[in-house]
Amino acid sequence: MEAAISRRDLLWRLGGGLGGIALAHLLGREGLLAADGVSQARRTGFPDGLHHPAKVRRVIQLFMNGGVSQVDTFDYKPELSRRHGEPFRPGSHVEAPTSTPGTLMRSPFTFRRYGECGRWVSSVFPHLAGWVDDLGFLMALTSKTNVHGPASFLMNTGFLMPGFPCLGAWLSYGLGSLGDNLPTFVVLPDPRGLPYNNKGNFTAGFLPMLHQGTILEAGSPRPIPDLLPPPSARFITPSSRQAGLELLARMNRRHAQRHEGDDRLESRIAAYELAARMQQAAPEALDLERETPATRALYGLDDEATADFGRRCLLARRLLERGVRFVQVWSGAGGPSKNWDNHSAIPTELPEIARTVDRPIAALLRDLKARGLFEDTLVVWCTEFGRMPFTQGATGRDHNGGTSVAWLAGAGIRGGAAWGRSDDWGWKAEAGATTCHDLHATILHLMGIDHQRLTFRHNGIDRRLTDVHGHVIDELLAQPTASAAATRTGVGS
Numbered sequence: 001m002e003a004a005i006s007r008r009d010l011l012w013r014l015g016g017g018l019g020g021i022a023l024a025h026l027l028g029r030e031g032l033l034a035a036d037g038v039s040q041a042r043r044t045g046f047p048d049g050l051h052h053p054a055k056v057r058r059v060i061q062l063f064m065n066g067g068v069s070q071v072d073t074f075d076y077k078p079e080l081s082r083r084h085g086e087p088f089r090p091g092s093h094v095e096a097p098t099s100t101p102g103t104l105m106r107s108p109f110t111f112r113r114y115g116e117c118g119r120w121v122s123s124v125f126p127h128l129a130g131w132v133d134d135l136g137f138l139m140a141l142t143s144k145t146n147v148h149g150p151a152s153f154l155m156n157t158g159f160l161m162p163g164f165p166c167l168g169a170w171l172s173y174g175l176g177s178l179g180d181n182l183p184t185f186v187v188l189p190d191p192r193g194l195p196y197n198n199k200g201n202f203t204a205g206f207l208p209m210l211h212q213g214t215i216l217e218a219g220s221p222r223p224i225p226d227l228l229p230p231p232s233a234r235f236i237t238p239s240s241r242q243a244g245l246e247l248l249a250r251m252n253r254r255h256a257q258r259h260e261g262d263d264r265l266e267s268r269i270a271a272y273e274l275a276a277r278m279q280q281a282a283p284e285a286l287d288l289e290r291e292t293p294a295t296r297a298l299y300g301l302d303d304e305a306t307a308d309f310g311r312r313c314l315l316a317r318r319l320l321e322r323g324v325r326f327v328q329v330w331s332g333a334g335g336p337s338k339n340w341d342n343h344s345a346i347p348t349e350l351p352e353i354a355r356t357v358d359r360p361i362a363a364l365l366r367d368l369k370a371r372g373l374f375e376d377t378l379v380v381w382c383t384e385f386g387r388m389p390f391t392q393g394a395t396g397r398d399h400n401g402g403t404s405v406a407w408l409a410g411a412g413i414r415g416g417a418a419w420g421r422s423d424d425w426g427w428k429a430e431a432g433a434t435t436c437h438d439l440h441a442t443i444l445h446l447m448g449i450d451h452q453r454l455t456f457r458h459n460g461i462d463r464r465l466t467d468v469h470g471h472v473i474d475e476l477l478a479q480p481t482a483s484a485a486a487t488r489t490g491v492g493s
Helices: 006-017 017-029 078-082 128-133 148-157 167-175 198-202 238-258 261-283 293-299 307-321 344-370 435-448
Strands: 056-065 111-114 119-122 136-138 185-190 326-333 377-383 406-410 429-431 456-458 461-463
Touching: 056 167, 056 307, 056 344, 119 128, 128 136, 128 344, 148 198, 167 185, 167 326, 167 435, 185 307, 293 344, 293 435, 307 326, 307 344, 326 344, 344 377, 377 435, 406 435
Parallel strands: 056 326, 056 377, 185 326
Antiparallel strands: 111 119, 136 406, 377 406, 456 461
């Protein structure tokens, strides 16, 4: 007499091959396979959210890797011009992480006020400057560290150490997918290389692996490696592929019988299911030639300097339209050059990298508005930390965890608002200081999630993205929460 089998194994025996995959997938979406170890049914509810009505349906995060100099972009400091070349003596100990502190250095770029809100923006962002009335700024975003690796982990996962799920993975776990044929969480890294921590920034950590980021190489002829057989593999025919899938199904059945409740198998099967569907959906989604010449020109695809980042911003918009919930677009690879880590020469290094993103980001905002996506999409621009007000070498700036700038735009954000203020030198947060935990709590809130209630039990601890920290930044919200921060100190700058 044959031993008892699980319901998932029964489905494989009844359906077999791709039929079994499809049936298991459909039942999984309805939560009918939960007894066999599926973590949870995917949820697509909007605008209901998870804990309260959501303002945001989807997110694009633009991560500027390397540490953007806030005093040379969005945080205008006249005091640096007045005291240019003087020793920096703020009345307390001054320490630079990788150099000997130099003298105070004014920004080499011209600052002007823009928009009805009067936001100061430097000349390195001429296109973004026209959008300040749609952006909500965090002017005193702090970090616990001024080392790239831990700071990047912190901004992505809420923790300084590796092994914790990133924001995109938490959103995938909490809200599930918006569609069936593309990943929930997509990462578009800089083609020059992965950022600091490499793929650790996109990890699902201890969450089921199906929630990790799917990396697309936007500039490659094959953006998704191994999605389809290579042209040279002529021996792979429809019949041989079907035979391979059936063999894989048998192997999965044996594994499931030996390891009941192993969610790694569930995640692997989900990845195979998604890959099968992506073979049909991904080529169309990734084909930018389907866009009009005017749209391609808007994003700067006709300019060598902006073509790469513009291509990835345009691809991010296409992915959102087709059901991807969270897209992360990176500017800058890890390493000493070709990113925002401007240790050597702010006057030459910063304009070069800023030019690559300025026009494409402005185009993304314009395009989202024109297509009605701005009403339920959140755009987040951030970096891992800021830079010092004094020189490193002749005209560079060292890392600074004391203050940096981030901005948000789109659904639920009060355009033209600002929260926080750094001191007169742009050295440390002076009022309204915020952290990555506050930023994460705000993003989750806009997506209908209470950051204190989205948890996952791991090693006896109810873990969450914001650890034991974080509050929603009401000052940037179009509709503040019921518990607005009347008692908190801080000033919009």
